[in-house]
Amino acid sequence: MANVSKNQQPLDATREWHTKLAQLRKENDALEEEAAALRSFIGALMELTDALHSPRKESELLTLFESVLDSSMRAIGASAGSLLIPDESSGELIFAIVRGATPKEHLVGKRVPAGKGVASWVFTHRQSAIVNNAAADERFYKGLDDQLKHTTQSILAAPLIGGGRVIGVVEMINKKNGKLFSNGNQRLLAVMSRFAGELLFSIVRDVDLTQSFNIS
DSSP, X not given: OHXXXXXXXXXXXXXXXXXXXXXXXXXXXHHHHXXXXXXXXXXXXXXXXXXHHSOOOGGGHHHHHHHHHHHHHHHHTEEEEEEEEEOTTTOOEEEEEEESSSOHHHHTTOXXXXXXXXXXXXXXXXXXXXXXXXXXXXTOOTHHHHHHTOOOOOEEEEEEEETTEEEEEEEEEEEGGGOOOOHHHHHHHHHHHHHHHHHHHHHHTTOOHHHHTTOO
């Protein structure tokens, strides 16, 4: 029995060492992912600042909003995304820019009914939202998935706020590699969207975005 106990001790120590090593590797991978996201985030903000500080015509608004969406997707690592703008008269949100597998002609111009969907919740409550199980969230609007034969697994969205006004919603759909959106991702998107919203507001304050984007 003494021999068994003596032999067991190094085995237990080895198991404990492997467990700690695996945990350290997991933590290191998470830190590397966050560092990469932060670098991408800072680069995106610099690109966006440069773009918005350059003289722009109203006809170039679409390009600026595309820059916001594309920069956000790179920073977050989303496989798809969209930027929605409000119809002030109806309270609906309109898909203005779309990225991902769904052909943009199938989605651009489509409307989300007032009060339906995660993006509408974000618009109304003026705060970001993270949903990593869309089907189980009561805010999720399944109608579009049914129309497009698409499966939305996770959603991350944030409002574009400028001058105290919500001028749009940035929405990320399904993170790459089947991963879930993290709280860190949510904070990054919220800060980036707020920053972009304030910069964009100086250009769009007197503009009808639906006409600028040629959607109705």
